[in-house]
Amino acid sequence: MNIVVSNVKGGVGKTTTAVYLAGAAAQRGRDAVYLVDADRQASSAEWFETMPISGVELVEAPSERTVAKAMEGEDGIAVVDTPPGDERIVRAALARADALVIPTRAGGVEPNRVVATLEMTPANIPAGVVICSARLGTRDLEATVEWWAELDVPVWGIIPERVSIASGPAARLSSEGLDLYGQVLKKVMARRR
Numbered sequence: 001m002n003i004v005v006s007n008v009k010g011g012v013g014k015t016t017t018a019v020y021l022a023g024a025a026a027q028r029g030r031d032a033v034y035l036v037d038a039d040r041q042a043s044s045a046e047w048f049e050t051m052p053i054s055g056v057e058l059v060e061a062p063s064e065r066t067v068a069k070a071m072e073g074e075d076g077i078a079v080v081d082t083p084p085g086d087e088r089i090v091r092a093a094l095a096r097a098d099a100l101v102i103p104t105r106a107g108g109v110e111p112n113r114v115v116a117t118l119e120m121t122p123a124n125i126p127a128g129v130v131i132c133s134a135r136l137g138t139r140d141l142e143a144t145v146e147w148w149a150e151l152d153v154p155v156w157g158i159i160p161e162r163v164s165i166a167s168g169p170a171a172r173l174s175s176e177g178l179d180l181y182g183q184v185l186k187k188v189m190a191r192r193r
Contacts (some may be wrong), residue, residue: 001031002071002078003188004097008120009113010084013103013132013159015043016168018081019053020181021101023173025077026055027182032076034059038067038093039083047169064092071096091120099188100127101156107140111147118153126191128156130184135161154191157184 005018022035033056037044040062048058059078061070067089071078080097082090094100100121104114114129121127129148134141141158148155163177 001076001098001189002080002093002096003099003101003185004080004082004090004093005101005103006080006082006090006093006117007102007104007113008084008087008090008116009104012105012113013130014084015039015047015081017101017103017130017132017159017181017184018044018079019047020173020177021185021188022056022077022079023053024178024182024185025079026053027178028185029055032073033057034070034073034076034078036061036067036070036078036080038062038070038080038089040086041083043169044081050169051172053173062089064088068092068096087120090117094121094125097121097125099191100125101184101188102127102129103132104129104144105133106131106135106138106144111144114153115151126188128154128187128191130157130159131155132159133161134158154187156187157181 025033036059038061059070061067080093
C-alpha cells in the first residue's frame, strides 16, 4: 500500500505526519514499512537518521523517477513525504497512490491549498485531511471541520498542538502521537483503493 502525504503548501505538518504514520504502521508489525522521503530538503531523512524508528526503512527518492521506483514494491506499506511546490514529484507519487493524506491547519489560507492538492489527485484515490497543530476547543478548529464536511472531504484526524510542538528531528515519537496517527492509519487502510 502506498500512502502519499501531500499538500502544495509547506509548513503544514507533512513530515511530522509521514514520520508518525510510518511509526504507527511499524507498530502494527505485520508489514514491511518504508518511509519514502521525496523532498529535496530531506526533512524525513534528517529526522529518521537522528532518531531511527524500529521497523521502518528509509528510502530517499527526491525525483519523479526515484519516487516512482520506491513505490513499485508489492509488499508492505510505503509512506511518502512529498515536497511542497514540486508538482512533478507530487503527481508522480499520486499516480501510484492508494490513499492521500493531506496535512493542514485550522483557519487562514489553508483550505485553498488543500483544494489545490485535491484537484491534482486522481478521482479514484481516497483522500482525507489531518488537521495538525490543532488548538482544541477553538472556533477556528470547529469552523475548519465544518468547512471540510460541507465540501464532503473527510477529516481523518485532528492532531493537538502539543503533539506537533514535541515533534522534530531531535524528538522521539510520542505515544500520544503514535496513538492518534494510528487512528488516522486505520481510516486510511479502510478507504484504500
